[in-house]
Amino acid sequence: MIRIVDYGVGNIQAFLTMFKRLGLEATRARTADELEGATRLILPGVGAFDTAMTLLNQSGMRPRLEEMVLAQQVPVIGICVGMQMLAGGSDEGVLPGLNWVPGRVKAFATTPASRDLPMPHMGWNDLKVRPGSRLFTDFEPEPRFYFLHSYYFDAEDKADVAATAEYGLDFDCIVSRGHIHGVQCHPEKSHHFGAQLLKNFAEL
Amino acid sequence: MLRPRIIPCLLIHKGGLVKTQQFKAPKYVGDPINAVKIFNEKESDELMVVDIDAAVNKVEPNYALIAKLAAECRMPLCYGGGVTTAEQAARIIDLGVEKVSVSSAAVADPSLLGRMAEAIGRQSVVAVLDVRKKSGLFSKGYELCTHNGKTAHKLDPLAFARQLQDAGAGEIVINSIDRDGEMKGYDIDLARQMRTELKVPLTVLGGAGSLEHVGDLLGACGVIGAAAGSLYVFKGQYRAVLISYPTPQQKDELCRAALLKHRG
Numbered sequence: 001m002i003r004i005v006d007y008g009v010g011n012i013q014a015f016l017t018m019f020k021r022l023g024l025e026a027t028r029a030r031t032a033d034e035l036e037g038a039t040r041l042i043l044p045g046v047g048a049f050d051t052a053m054t055l056l057n058q059s060g061m062r063p064r065l066e067e068m069v070l071a072q073q074v075p076v077i078g079i080c081v082g083m084q085m086l087a088g089g090s091d092e093g094v095l096p097g098l099n100w101v102p103g104r105v106k107a108f109a110t111t112p113a114s115r116d117l118p119m120p121h122m123g124w125n126d127l128k129v130r131p132g133s134r135l136f137t138d139f140e141p142e143p144r145f146y147f148l149h150s151y152y153f154d155a156e157d158k159a160d161v162a163a164t165a166e167y168g169l170d171f172d173c174i175v176s177r178g179h180i181h182g183v184q185c186h187p188e189k190s191h192h193f194g195a196q197l198l199k200n201f202a203e204l
Numbered sequence: 205m206l207r208p209r210i211i212p213c214l215l216i217h218k219g220g221l222v223k224t225q226q227f228k229a230p231k232y233v234g235d236p237i238n239a240v241k242i243f244n245e246k247e248s249d250e251l252m253v254v255d256i257d258a259a260v261n262k263v264e265p266n267y268a269l270i271a272k273l274a275a276e277c278r279m280p281l282c283y284g285g286g287v288t289t290a291e292q293a294a295r296i297i298d299l300g301v302e303k304v305s306v307s308s309a310a311v312a313d314p315s316l317l318g319r320m321a322e323a324i325g326r327q328s329v330v331a332v333l334d335v336r337k338k339s340g341l342f343s344k345g346y347e348l349c350t351h352n353g354k355t356a357h358k359l360d361p362l363a364f365a366r367q368l369q370d371a372g373a374g375e376i377v378i379n380s381i382d383r384d385g386e387m388k389g390y391d392i393d394l395a396r397q398m399r400t401e402l403k404v405p406l407t408v409l410g411g412a413g414s415l416e417h418v419g420d421l422l423g424a425c426g427v428i429g430a431a432a433g434s435l436y437v438f439k440g441q442y443r444a445v446l447i448s449y450p451t452p453q454q455k456d457e458l459c460r461a462a463l464l465k466h467r468g
Contacts, residue, residue, distance in 0.1 A: 011302075013271075013275055014274070017275050017276075017278075017300075018278070046297065046324070046328070047324055048322075118402075118405045119374075119403060119404060120326065120327040120404075121206065122374075122375065123206050123209045123249070123405070123427070124206070124249055125206045126207075144207070146249075146250075146279070146280055147206075148302060148303075148327050148328070149327060150327060166205060186280070189277075189278065189302065191244075191247040191278060192247070
């Protein structure tokens with residue numbers, strides 16, 4: 001059973017709709033008890049990093065989530081700001097992140113290679129996928145996804161990087177560290193590319 | 205590489221989907237949910253939906269309809285119409301919408317954009333500027349309008365767009381009133397000036413009648429959003445209602461050629 005962590009931000013409905021179409025059972029979890037029985041976890045997120053962290057910390061779900069992800073190794077995927085929350089921290093805020101995937105969230109606006117580009121990074125971009133990434137099993141060549149963000153994940157251990165995209169620089173847009181995954185783009189709004197990625201995650 | 209965005213823009217009037225000409229004479233073109241389903245199948249880059257009644261009638265956004273649209277929509281959705289507060293914008297984002305646009309409310313109070321950015325993130329805040337070319341003998345340039353073009357403001361659209369960007373907009377949409385529904389091509393001059401002026405993503409709306417027009421705009425401005433209404437809901441000179449959208453191959457070829465031209 002897929003559980004979508006509903007701590008108050010993020011497009012929960014879009015994921016529910018997508019999984020229903022894929023014929024996969026998914027429900028939202030608003031409390032620690034509702035996380036029970038999850039075999040896959042989705043951590044969505046939009047808006048500001050500190051707001052998202054604060055809401056997750058206040059949701060009462062964080063200790064159970066950490067137990068499930070870190071001790072029981074339940075596969076999890078963070079999406080958009082949900083990916084950024086996997087990092088140790090973000091240039092956008094002051095609160096620490098979950099620190100499940102070593103790295104830091106940086107701003108395009110202060111990165112020399114991207115600072116003169118229109119901000120936010122908005123639209124469909126091509127992914128450069130690392131060979132062997134299990135999220136991209138059976139993918140057609142040249143996958144493209146929808147992006148909408150001004151901050152990006154910079155993985156400390158580049159072995160965790162599953163795909164990059166180019167916006168002034170090649171930034172880490174998908175990370176996979178064991179059973180912990182993060183995607184900056186929006187698979188729930190990326191047509192058949194996104195559907196395939198979420199299906200692959202569900203079937204890992 | 206980041207691609208230009210090819211965006212159908214759908215107008216809602218009395219619960220149905222319509223298309224206007226120069227912001228007048230709304231013609232019924234179908235059911236909004238059905239249109240979203242078709243654009244899902246055609247894998248359109250984004251979708252813009254504007255409720256053209258809400259601001260004029262001073263009513264709240266139709267949350268029930270927005271929720272239905274958002275649940276159906278498998279591409280990024282931008283909703284506009286009747287939004288006057290950050291709380292309303294947050295409620296719409298919670299329904300599963302990616303971006304919320306404001307027009308008359310932003311003209312009345314640009315600081316609204318800052319409050320919206322705080323509530324939903326700057327990346328989801330869109331300002332739509334309806335612009336009309338001045339037609340008087342001694343007046344040049346453009347004027348900014350609101351309330352479906354019925355109210356004109358003494359504001360320079362270029363300077364005001366920059367002000368809205370600084371206030372918190374993450375995207376600016378420029379809509380040419382004179383070109384609306386005419387299907388004779390975009391106002392390329394205006395688009396170019398805006399692109400030079402702005403640091404946030406730009407989307408241009410108004411005038412597209414063919415994919416060549418879209419190519420002309422992207423050739424002049426590079427990676428921006430090219431939105432259109434009539435082009436994707438009408439077919440032929442008699443404006444028979446038929447929802448269409450370029451195939452992925454058409455879109456790739458169009459964008460590749462336009463960006464080559466843009467780089468010169």
